[in-house]
Amino acid sequence: MRGAWASIAVIGVGASALGLARGGAGPTWGHQVDRASTGDAPEFTEIEIRRILQHEWRAIPPDPTNRFADDPRAAHFGQYLFFDTRFSANGQVSCATCHDPAKGFADGLPLGKGLAELTRHSMTLWNVGRNRWFFWDGRIDTLWAQALQPFENAMEMGTNRVRVVRQIASDPVLREAYEALFGSLPGGEAMSQFPPDARPVPDDPDHPHHKAWESMPEENREAVNHAFVNLGKAIAAYERRIVSRNAPFDRFVEGLRTGDAALRQALTPQQQQGLRLFIGQANCRLCHFGPDFTDHEFHNNGVPPLRKGLPQDAGRFDGIGRLRSDPFRAESSYSDDPTGPVAQRAGFLARTPESWGQFRTPTLRNIGQTGPYMHQGQFETLEDVVEFYSTLQGQVRIGHHQETILTALNLSTEEKADLVAFLKSLTGEPLPERLLLRPDDPRWLGD
Structure with missing residues (x-):
């Protein structure tokens, strides 16, 4: 001031x-x-x-960038994904590893730990649906895009979007849950053309994942991106229910x-x-x-x-730069409101030495x-x-x-x-027990 x-x-x-x-x-x-x-x-x-x-x-408040934000079916599916460790490289890390309900949706550690120790403390998810920016540096501007980052971070879950989409498609129950919400995944013939592991790595064009990603036809890359984004939107729908009151x-x-x-x-x-x-x-x-x-x-x-x-x-200095280059930012084609007020916020940011x-x-x-x-x-x-x-x-x-x-x-x-x-005195009532564990079935069976 x-x-x-x-x-x-x-x-x-x-x-x-x-x-x-x-x-x-x-x-x-x-x-x-x-x-x-x-x-x-x-x-x-x-x-x-x-x-x-x-x-x-x-x-x-509502999230216009995610049309599934308050869909109970999406929240149920997202809750299942949140606790599922199968999407990590070692099969042992999930969103709940760093955001444990028993530890205030954080992890109780000075520095977060997924596949390796991170460089920052794990932020709590309480009332995360009200945030404007995400992560300590604000490098993401929607909750659903934030949910995608740990999958491809080598220190967190260490996987990649093609492998994740393949896992969803190859599991009959997960596929049914996904398609009931979002429509069809790429079919078997198209999926057979996908490399086993691929993702964009613009900072390392020689990375095997990046080369595999670049080798994919544009329509296949778009299909993977849209499916990957839908998973983030489902996880975000669950996280919006993590409310302290x-x-x-x-x-x-x-x-x-x-x-x-x-x-x-x-x-x-x-x-x-x-x-x-x-x-x-x-x-x-x-x-x-x-x-x-x-x-x-x-x-x-x-x-x-x-x-x-x-x-x-x-x-924040680096966060603003990363936000501007994020392909899943609120003004992208993957957003459900790419010209709305949420999408416009990033345009007013100034990356200055003060940040x-x-x-x-x-x-x-x-x-x-x-x-x-x-x-x-x-x-x-x-x-x-x-x-x-x-x-x-x-x-x-x-x-x-x-x-x-x-x-x-x-x-x-x-x-x-x-x-x-x-x-x-700012500690609210506990969440219902049903929101604290992985559901038995990813498919929505009603309340």
Whole structure:
């Protein structure tokens, strides 16, 4: 930010603003409560209440780029694919490997691990249907295109689109489930012409997969791409059902909105004190706002790399370049709305030096379940995160343009505990058990 709002700190699971430093030039909202003399919940001012209500839960919006986004048949098929390890090179990795329901749809590791260790922390999937950009660097602009990337990443699932489509076509049950949704796959004669393994590898034209891909007739490549995209759209339909709602915070908000005193007791006095810090003195809401507590944008928070040294990950700077070259982006022919507002967003992006080292602001929904935190899992606990932004100890400054100057919040011991208590109040109700496991059958048999 500029001018008076110059002292910004950053929080979250990755790279997003925690708030204005104590003593900064920005305004403070409401009166201060003397914690030494009272354990009561604070009385929120009208301004504070308006700010709190801006975080009120709202439904996940539709995805016009995916006409199957809210089709229950597609979600069922996508759920089956999400948990199926057969599509990985070693038969042991699935989407659920890095997005385990038992671990908050993350994996509990500092760095994700598929076939090999990755370079970034696995992001949670809670409320992922509301995202504008995907991955820490925002290199993808639709959920269905994001779902395709791990298949062909050598460190994740290590397979390729032709092999995946062949696997679907060769399994009678999977083929039936697919064709009931999307229509016919390429027939047996056409499939016999496909190489066993092929995918585009534009950065390595001598790669065997790339040579095999280039040897395929254009109509066969298009047939594979459309089938591959349909699998991504089915997985996305399932992931849109991974929704966190009805947390203690949500019940408290309903109490504020309706005047129901009983619902306002959903947050403890300590959690309410933390909420006041969040929207006021710490100003976490600067980047963590709205129903998912995120601005869905990118920031450089100065957190030191997991394995020390200077930052080497360009983050958003590289992500914008990769998005522009992605053949499955929202404006492509594979999108169901290639000229709509989602498709137009990427055209407004500017790839500037300031974007070097920036990472996406993650949701704070269910944050108590999704540690460790930051884009490399640098902090094991929420207490560690809040402590860092209270002191900025170990902060790394680099020579690239940074959008903010981070200033320590200098929180007291009680304030840090209050803030952590509030963050834990953002954990919603568990999903139905039926959404947490692979279905017995990929075919839709009705509710």
